[in-house]
Amino acid sequence: MEKLKRLLFCLSFANFAFGQALIVKPEFPTSEGEITLIFDLTQAKDNRKAGLLNQASGLYIWAWGGSDPANKTAEFGPSGQMSFSQPFAPGLLTRVSDNIWTIKLTPNKYLNVTGGKALRWMGVLVKNANGSAQTEDFLFDFYASNQLFVRFNTPTEKNFFVEANRSISIKARASITAKLTLTLDGTAVATATDTSISVTIPTGTAPNQRRTVRVTANAANQEVFEEFTFTVSPSPAVAVLPSGLRNGINYTSATSATLVLFAPDKKFVYVLGDFNNWENQADYLMNRTPDGQTYWLEIKNLTPQKEYAFQYLVDGIIAVGDPYAEKILDRNSDKFIPATTYPNLLPFPQKAQGNIVSVLQTNQAPYVWKVNNFKRPANEDLVIYELLVRDFVGSRWYKTVADSLPYLKKMGINALELMPIMEFSGNDSWGYNPIFHASPDKAYGTPNDLKALIDKCHENGIAVILDMVLNQADYDFPYVKMYWDGTQPAANNPMFNPQATHPFSVFFDFNHEAAATKDYVQRVNEFWLKEYRFDGFRFDLSKGFTQNNSGTDVARWGRYDASRVAIWKRIYDQIRKNDPTAYVILEHFADDQEEAELANYGMMLWDNQNGVFREAVKNGKGNFNRLSWKNHAGFQKPATIGYMESHDEERIMYDAIINGNAEVKNVPTALERVKAAAALFMLTPGPKLMWQFGELGYDVSIDENGRTGAKPIRWEYLKDANRLKLYKVFSELIRFKTTQEVTKTTDFTLETFDNIKRLTLNHSSMNVQVIANFGLNDQLISLPAGRWFDYFTGQEINVASTHPQYTFQSGQFHVLTSVKMAVPELNLVPWKLQIITAVAPLVFDNELLIFPNPSQKWLHLEWESTYRGEVKIEITDMTGRQLRYFVPQKTSNFMKQQLPVNDLPLGSYLIRILEGEKSQIKRFIREF
Numbered sequence: 001m002e003k004l005k006r007l008l009f010c011l012s013f014a015n016f017a018f019g020q021a022l023i024v025k026p027e028f029p030t031s032e033g034e035i036t037l038i039f040d041l042t043q044a045k046d047n048r049k050a051g052l053l054n055q056a057s058g059l060y061i062w063a064w065g066g067s068d069p070a071n072k073t074a075e076f077g078p079s080g081q082m083s084f085s086q087p088f089a090p091g092l093l094t095r096v097s098d099n100i101w102t103i104k105l106t107p108n109k110y111l112n113v114t115g116g117k118a119l120r121w122m123g124v125l126v127k128n129a130n131g132s133a134q135t136e137d138f139l140f141d142f143y144a145s146n147q148l149f150v151r152f153n154t155p156t157e158k159n160f161f162v163e164a165n166r167s168i169s170i171k172a173r174a175s176i177t178a179k180l181t182l183t184l185d186g187t188a189v190a191t192a193t194d195t196s197i198s199v200t201i202p203t204g205t206a207p208n209q210r211r212t213v214r215v216t217a218n219a220a221n222q223e224v225f226e227e228f229t230f231t232v233s234p235s236p237a238v239a240v241l242p243s244g245l246r247n248g249i250n251y252t253s254a255t256s257a258t259l260v261l262f263a264p265d266k267k268f269v270y271v272l273g274d275f276n277n278w279e280n281q282a283d284y285l286m287n288r289t290p291d292g293q294t295y296w297l298e299i300k301n302l303t304p305q306k307e308y309a310f311q312y313l314v315d316g317i318i319a320v321g322d323p324y325a326e327k328i329l330d331r332n333s334d335k336f337i338p339a340t341t342y343p344n345l346l347p348f349p350q351k352a353q354g355n356i357v358s359v360l361q362t363n364q365a366p367y368v369w370k371v372n373n374f375k376r377p378a379n380e381d382l383v384i385y386e387l388l389v390r391d392f393v394g395s396r397w398y399k400t401v402a403d404s405l406p407y408l409k410k411m412g413i414n415a416l417e418l419m420p421i422m423e424f425s426g427n428d429s430w431g432y433n434p435i436f437h438a439s440p441d442k443a444y445g446t447p448n449d450l451k452a453l454i455d456k457c458h459e460n461g462i463a464v465i466l467d468m469v470l471n472q473a474d475y476d477f478p479y480v481k482m483y484w485d486g487t488q489p490a491a492n493n494p495m496f497n498p499q500a501t502h503p504f505s506v507f508f509d510f511n512h513e514a515a516a517t518k519d520y521v522q523r524v525n526e527f528w529l530k531e532y533r534f535d536g537f538r539f540d541l542s543k544g545f546t547q548n549n550s551g552t553d554v555a556r557w558g559r560y561d562a563s564r565v566a567i568w569k570r571i572y573d574q575i576r577k578n579d580p581t582a583y584v585i586l587e588h589f590a591d592d593q594e595e596a597e598l599a600n601y602g603m604m605l606w607d608n609q610n611g612v613f614r615e616a617v618k619n620g621k622g623n624f625n626r627l628s629w630k631n632h633a634g635f636q637k638p639a640t641i642g643y644m645e646s647h648d649e650e651r652i653m654y655d656a657i658i659n660g661n662a663e664v665k666n667v668p669t670a671l672e673r674v675k676a677a678a679a680l681f682m683l684t685p686g687p688k689l690m691w692q693f694g695e696l697g698y699d700v701s702i703d704e705n706g707r708t709g710a711k712p713i714r715w716e717y718l719k720d721a722n723r724l725k726l727y728k729v730f731s732e733l734i735r736f737k738t739t740q741e742v743t744k745t746t747d748f749t750l751e752t753f754d755n756i757k758r759l760t761l762n763h764s765s766m767n768v769q770v771i772a773n774f775g776l777n778d779q780l781i782s783l784p785a786g787r788w789f790d791y792f793t794g795q796e797i798n799v800a801s802t803h804p805q806y807t808f809q810s811g812q813f814h815v816l817t818s819v820k821m822a823v824p825e826l827n828l829v830p831w832k833l834q835i836i837t838a839v840a841p842l843v844f845d846n847e848l849l850i851f852p853n854p855s856q857k858w859l860h861l862e863w864e865s866t867y868r869g870e871v872k873i874e875i876t877d878m879t880g881r882q883l884r885y886f887v888p889q890k891t892s893n894f895m896k897q898q899l900p901v902n903d904l905p906l907g908s909y910l911i912r913i914l915e916g917e918k919s920q921i922k923r924f925i926r927e928f
Helices: 047-052 398-403 405-411 447-459 515-531 554-558 562-578 592-601 610-619 652-659 667-683 715-719 721-739
Strands: 022-025 035-040 059-066 094-097 100-105 121-128 138-141 150-154 159-162 167-184 187-202 210-219 222-232 248-253 256-262 269-273 294-299 307-314 318-320 328-330 356-361 383-387 415-418 422-424 434-440 463-468 536-539 583-586 604-608 640-643 688-691 748-753 756-762 767-773 779-782 786-790 796-799 805-808 813-817 834-836 846-851 858-864 869-876 882-886 894-900 907-915 918-926
Touching: 022 138, 047 121, 150 210, 150 222, 248 356, 256 307, 269 294, 294 307, 328 434, 383 721, 398 405, 398 447, 405 721, 434 515, 447 463, 463 515, 463 583, 515 562, 562 583, 562 592, 592 604, 610 652, 610 667, 652 667, 667 721, 667 756, 667 767, 667 813, 715 721, 748 882, 767 779, 767 805, 779 869, 779 882, 846 918, 858 907, 869 894, 882 894
Parallel strands: 159 222, 383 415, 383 688, 415 463, 463 536, 536 583, 583 604, 604 640, 640 688
Antiparallel strands: 022 035, 035 100, 059 121, 094 100, 121 138, 150 167, 167 187, 167 210, 210 222, 248 256, 256 294, 269 307, 307 318, 307 356, 328 356, 422 434, 748 756, 756 767, 767 813, 779 805, 786 796, 786 813, 805 834, 846 858, 858 894, 869 882, 869 907, 907 918
């Protein structure tokens, strides 16, 4: 939608449409004649212009137009002008001097006007190449040749506020010589027979007085006029806020609502809306509380259940929606939402200012919940499926996600994590650019659609977690716009830092020690838990909730921060007060000391194992021992949510196919290696998270169509037999994890021995061994003595105390249980265990020498034999479990080899040499 967003732009009617920021020549332009646009960027009003100033090149116009000057709906746009984030060569501006830019064009041709339609008006803005900086919209009309027209040159605003006892300079111009009359509230103040007229008038002394200035032109039996209004800045009534009301929309009856806006340092606020024709009427000037911090007004005589659009006009300049609104309308984006997705969506009110309005509706019919006793899975049992509605179903609709729940339930997941769904800029986004935190984005459906999805998840035993973005907000969030100094949030902003306190900020950074932010965060969290019955939150960039400024020092940012810990404990306590069992999950990535304190307090922490799993799958490397919560210092319980993939990492299958070793770069092989990774990942105790379609081997890069751009949806993977087997393997592993007590044990180890990865689970119910060879060659692996059952094949393996070895091919893995389990569908994995029978000992011409023994750092081997070729050298513990593996080449009779042993724990070990089918074993000791 971003590609079309500006082409069909529904135009803004801000108070200051344009001043001296744009000069159009000639003064009465025609659509068929050449015009010159001259921009003075220093005069632009939009604060997003900062990135345009003092540039030497690379600025463009974005243009649109239409046939009805009274209803500024865009109909025309330049051919090829499609992406606001890309440069558009025909719109390249010429630099005249510092911050002065120009372009010449013929409107009809530039806007590609066809079909016999007439171009009557045009809109433009100035942007940089990637669209990250821009001016406001500039609108101007076209005129017919040799006809009488009149217009104001000064002021250019149509409706504005002025201070009392000031004066306004007025200049007007006609297209031909005419009798010109200027009136103030119907009384003539100046006349002239000419092409121009000017006068200075007093603003008056009466607060809130609204006055109209008109210029009339008479010539050749024609009469035309133009007018503007101005209002003398008002003095709000001071009144105590009625008890029981809080910031936002308060429904006081079926026909009334009281609006409350926290707005310190502001002079006055009007409510504009459908109920007053969007005019700053005296009756809609909000009361101000005695402390000067808050404005409030009761809106009466509303029709029950009717939706009303409204906004606040702050200090007569800034138009914003209600920060706590549960529904907004967006002039730029709503038109692209299909009626099937959001039926009967209220049209954006043309008389509104800016691009955002709020919606209120009294006496709303409540959603009737089907499930009222949902029991959430325990933290340690969570198997979370993270998805982005936009990239999970082609319709981009909650209803379709709900229809897909049988697929997820069959896989066995017990929690769904929705990437941010609160209103964000535009309709096409990951959602981390929120603008209204309490309003679900309409691009995915109606509020009841979202509630029905959550209800249906609960009906199927699936918890729903909301990805919550309270570290930042985008420009259209009211408290960003209301307190802005031209380039960043102003110093007196009650919620935001002028500059972020950490190096990973993308938009505008909340100050979580500010009282207003504390209240806002508490309200937003409470709202989603109660109104939508979400089961908890995953908080984005939780490490950014700090006022200890780390600048650009990432390492410093991650160190223990007591104030940040206090902030999160306070937020956690507020959440648990509203909902005692709600999940609180942090994307933190701070020092273990800080994460452990938060975990032991009750929170869960994201644990990114993507890099090491990618390495293991593509080349056998990678140590993911930290997938074990016990390998996080100070953790007292399984509170790390491990994941192989999330929305924010490269996909394992893509990386394997593109960057893996030659043996791995094919889909069937890579899929088998992902199965091995999944077995170790899923059965390691503690909560887990999966990214959408990872269970089918999604192999599209995260950078496809830009990192946050829409990705192809691959439901056709289900028709691929190999990918379907991966899905079924995930399903069996999840079923095992969520039904077997052994996966909750605290008596477990997760070990990496070069390319061999091993998980050992011990519990009174059973013992489990998960072993995988991620190397590129066959490996010999010893199993613990005892009777084992291969979970995926049902094969029984009786391991004698002599610890025979088994061949593990590249990518081979096994889940071995000490108790026989029901065998899953056959042939989901291709592996069977093959024992290596005993071999005759190797006869050396000279005895094998190992020294020094005991050894501290290095072990030297020397022997002599007639063998030539690959030698396999293995270091095992005293039970025969392989710890190290080396494969040197022997090219002569005499062989020397040096092996590192400094990272082995102190103790006794065996070293085994295999030449062909013959072997010899010796013992050595690792000491200080």
